Amino acid sequence: MDIIAPIITPFRSGKVDVETFINHAKNIMKKGVDALFVAGTTGLGPALSLEEREALLEVASSVTRRVIMQVGFLNVYDVLALVKYAEKFDIEAVASVPPYYFPGLSQRQVAKYFRELCAATSLPVYLYNYPAAVGRNVDAEMAKAIGCLKGVKDTNPDLAHTLAYKRLMPEIKAYKGSDSLVMASFAVGLDGVIVASANYIPDVLVKIRDAVLKGDVEKAKRLQFLINEILEVATPLGYNSSVYELVRIFQGYDPGEPRPPIYPLESEEREKLAKAVSRIKETLNKL
Numbered sequence: 408m409d410i411i412a413p414i415i416t417p418f419r420s421g422k423v424d425v426e427t428f429i430n431h432a433k434n435i436m437k438k439g440v441d442a443l444f445v446a447g448t449t450g451l452g453p454a455l456s457l458e459e460r461e462a463l464l465e466v467a468s469s470v471t472r473r474v475i476m477q478v479g480f481l482n483v484y485d486v487l488a489l490v491k492y493a494e495k496f497d498i499e500a501v502a503s504v505p506p507y508y509f510p511g512l513s514q515r516q517v518a519k520y521f522r523e524l525c526a527a528t529s530l531p532v533y534l535y536n537y538p539a540a541v542g543r544n545v546d547a548e549m550a551k552a553i554g555c556l557k558g559v560k561d562t563n564p565d566l567a568h569t570l571a572y573k574r575l576m577p578e579i580k581a582y583k584g585s586d587s588l589v590m591a592s593f594a595v596g597l598d599g600v601i602v603a604s605a606n607y608i609p610d611v612l613v614k615i616r617d618a619v620l621k622g623d624v625e626k627a628k629r630l631q632f633l634i635n636e637i638l639e640v641a642t643p644l645g646y647n648s649s650v651y652e653l654v655r656i657f658q659g660y661d662p663g664e665p666r667p668p669i670y671p672l673e674s675e676e677r678e679k680l681a682k683a684v685s686r687i688k689e690t691l692n693k694l
């Protein structure tokens with residue numbers, strides 16, 4: 408079961424800071440992250456240009472071959488250009504959100520989009536299903552009907568929804584994308600998790616996986632609840648922005664900033680987060 412980081416994209420003065428990205432990737436992989444999900448939600452993928460995503464793909468694949476590259480854009484030409492570019496690298500897969508924002512697309516059109524991706528590459532194609540963000544749910548039945556998907560990353564609070572992909576398509580990889588369901592995802596035997604917390608507490612995710620594998624449910628639950636407490640403080644401040652601050656707090660280095668309109672936290676918000684998290688940090692260190 409994999410721990411996959413939807414890796415943050417560090418910005419400085421509006422530009423992607425590639426050095427910081429590489430150092431952060433190396434650090435979290437050293438601490439137990441198995442693979443990188445590049446240009447996802449936490450990586451602010453929809454806010455990146457084609458050229459920026461190509462640059463990230465290149466540096467990510469210099470750190471590990473276990474890269475899943477998120478290629479969704481709102482025009483299929485950029486998607487196909489990025490898929491073609493990805494072919495140059497020995498990576499694990501490309502993933503895409505379904506076409507978003509336009510509610511008028513039919514199921515046939517969404518399926519056609521994924522089939523076009525599959526036809527354009529020999530790399531495995533994964534679905535990134537995040538209905539709350541993209542306004543469309545591609546459930547297990549529809550994913551199966553698409554016919555060529557090799558994996559799914561499912562972000563929603565419903566574990567049964569994710570298990571349905573595994574039930575209808577046992578041969579594909581199914582990952583959960585919710586920080587609050589790490590323990591549960593391991594316990595039901597999903598292929599792993601792709602969660603933002605892998606950026607700031609990768610070691611804790613490793614401990615949860617170990618505890619589940621050893622049958623130590625109490626320990627896994629205590630660790631999971633501490634993550635939930637972090638989420639309770641960070642979410643109202645803006646989770647995407649908070650992840651940068653949480654990297655600073657837990658990993659002890661400057662991970663750059665997000666790109667507005669994902670505004671960096673203001674100083675009072677940073678202090679509030681640091682204060683709330685300091686007690687959780689102490690407890691985590693003891694477990």
Ligand code: FW2
Nearest residue numbers: 413447448449562584601603
């Ligand atoms: C991503 C993820 C994780 C998110 C989840 C929501 O791409 O950022 O879906 O952590 O914030 O895979």
